[in-house]
Amino acid sequence: MAFSCSSILLLLLVLLSASWATSTSIQEDFIQCLDDNSEHVIPIFTVCAQTNSSFTSILNSTAQNLRCLMPSVPKPEFIFTPLNESHVQAAVICAKKLGIHLRFRSGGHDYEGLSYASQIETPFIMLDLARLRAINVDIDDNSAWVQAGATVGEVYYRISENSKTHGFPAGLCSSLGIGGHITGGAYGSMMRKYGLGADNVLDARIVDVNGKILDRAAMGEDFFWAIRGGGGASFGIILAWKIKLVPVPETVTVFTVPKTLEQGATKILYRWQQVADKLDEDLFIRVILQASKAGQKGERTVTTAYNALFLGDAERLLQVMNQSFPELGLTQKDCIETSWIKSVLYIAGFPSETPPEVLLEGKSLFKNYFKAKSDFVQQPIPETGLEGLWKRLLEEDSPLMIWNPYGGMMANISESAIPFPHRKGNLFKIQYVTSWFEGSKEANTKHMDWIRGVYDYMGAYVPSSPRAAYVNYRDLDLGMNHNTNSSFSEASVWGAKYFKGNFERLVKVKSKVDPDNFFRHEQSIPAVLDEA
Incomplete structure (x- = not known):
């Protein structure tokens, strides 16, 4: 057999x-x-x-x-x-x-x-x-080689196993594969302090279109530039990344403070938009928006949960919050002092007593039908705009929005440093998600129509030239390659949204390293140098 x-x-x-x-x-x-x-x-x-x-x-x-x-x-x-x-x-x-x-x-x-x-x-x-998930941490060199199949949770655990004062600024979901994650940029709760995961890559090993294994020196700086944020599966197969470890304090502080509409969520969120990118760079406060039942009558409302990591102790955190964002009403009892590795578990949504070893399992917390989209916001959305958003969230069964703050290091890195261009000028990024558990055509249509409707509504509050998107939140609604040799003009429809002015340089790199477009998918970088 x-x-x-x-x-x-x-x-x-x-x-x-x-x-x-x-x-x-x-x-x-x-x-x-x-x-x-x-x-x-x-x-x-x-x-x-x-x-x-x-x-x-x-x-x-x-x-x-x-x-x-x-x-x-x-x-x-x-x-x-x-x-x-x-x-x-x-x-x-x-x-x-x-x-x-x-x-x-x-x-x-x-x-x-x-x-x-x-x-x-x-x-x-x-x-x-x-x-392919080997991880070799070198604390003396402040670096680690991590193979592509390792999850970010495994990477975090192995770093913490060697040091309580080192970390890496990558994703919040512990089951992400590190190989593809970094190819899109790699957001995380330390991005305001240290930038993206892709900003902290020192070297790489990749199999090119000829089957050769190249490191940074062998591939050259243009190739190395392209794979750190230019999207996965366009240039070759990532085997491993050499990442730069960053310092973290032995004690960090986390908190989650929920606010419903009845508790003044609209005004507090409007204020968050004004201050989130200007807070101390040690502080990352994202907002998780959901529609759910609340109160004794069980009526649906919108809940905005302020979920945060602070690279310091609770005393200093309270000083920062009282000075910069007192409207949230953060108190000592809301603050949880912990280690950096346990903050990873907290932000990822694990129960409070979960041991760090769970990160070695590499398992996802969810598996369902879903559709996601993204936006970048450069001006605060007015309260009237938020109120219109609440009405739409309440129409959907399981809507989710996550607003990630910018500022700090994200505003200090050039748009062209790596292919990921979404830097200075952004207040925050929005991720829209709807999920469901029935695989029927009717269910798919219902939920897909809903998220597209919300996305259309939000178009009035975000930049439009282009209306930018995050490549790690792939969205085929933005456009796609319809054959094996997509034109530059066809691909630029979605490419400009993900990469802005860096798209043309990505096309030039692709045309050089994979001229026959062997590595391709519906939104891969096209090899059409003559048209670019």
Whole structure:
């Protein structure tokens, strides 16, 4: 059975057309290609085809959005889970040689499922980097090498295992795959102090279109610039990042203060918009907006929860808040002093007594159908605008908005330092999310229509030239490539929203390092230098 399954898997790897299914020579060529190009044997358990009983569980293991797993969405013919760098090299070399479309994932959090689903090209295969998760921390050098399949939670834990006064400024969700996360920028609760995860990368290892492993010196500065914020899966397969560790105090403080409409949420949120980007850079206060039942009568209301990390003790935090944002009414009893690693658990939403070791499990806190969008805000939304927003939130079953503050280091880094351009001038970023648990066409239509309606409503309160978006919150509503050779003009529709003035430089890098557009998906950077 094992030999038969392996043979089927290797056959599926070469399904470029219907004729492949019966072409023994193509199958043999691919097997020989793997043997010739991998330094290590490829075990049977690392490959799995749709016909294998384990296929669905492997495909679904880290996929977050059930909307991208619906029966109507094309699935990979084959999943390959490499065990080492040589396996990844062999997969790229052989896929290119035989003309096979290749997709790859490190964590599965991409909002439109572009790493494990394809809307423009089938058949395709998927590389799952989940087994490439080694982490080597060097406290003396203030750095760490982290493989692409490691989660940010694992990275945080391994850093804390070596030092109580070191950290890394990346994502708030602990199950994010570090490989793809940094390719989009990597937001986190220390961004106002240290910038993004991508701002704190020292080196990288990547498999290029020729199957070669390149580090920073070998790839050159333009290539290295592009992969730190230029979006995942356009330039090559990230194997590992060398990240710069940052200092954190032994004691940090966290808090969550909820305010409902009945408690003056509208005026407090309007005030937050005026001060959030100007607060002490040690203080990060995001706002989580939800519609929920409240009070004895159980009537629905909007709750705004102020969720914060302060890089210092409660005494200094209260001084900062009393001076800069007294309207929130923060008190000593709201403040929880803790270690940096436990603040990671708090911000990620784990119960208070959860041990840090849970971060090693790499499991997501949720898996449902969802749709998300994003905006950047440069002027406070007036109270009348907020009141109109409340009406729309109350119309939806499970709406969620997260407002992340800017300012601090985010305002001090140039828009062109890395491809991520959303810097000075922004007050905060909005993430819109709606989620549901029924996979019917009617449910999808209902919730998708709702979030698009809210997004349209908010258009009056955000910049429009362009109306910017965050690439790690992939949104195919913004536009997409409709074939394997998208034009510059077609791609710039969505590219300008994600990358603003950096899009053209990304296209130039892509055209140089992957001129035949081997690495591609619905919103990958196009290789069209002549048009750019």
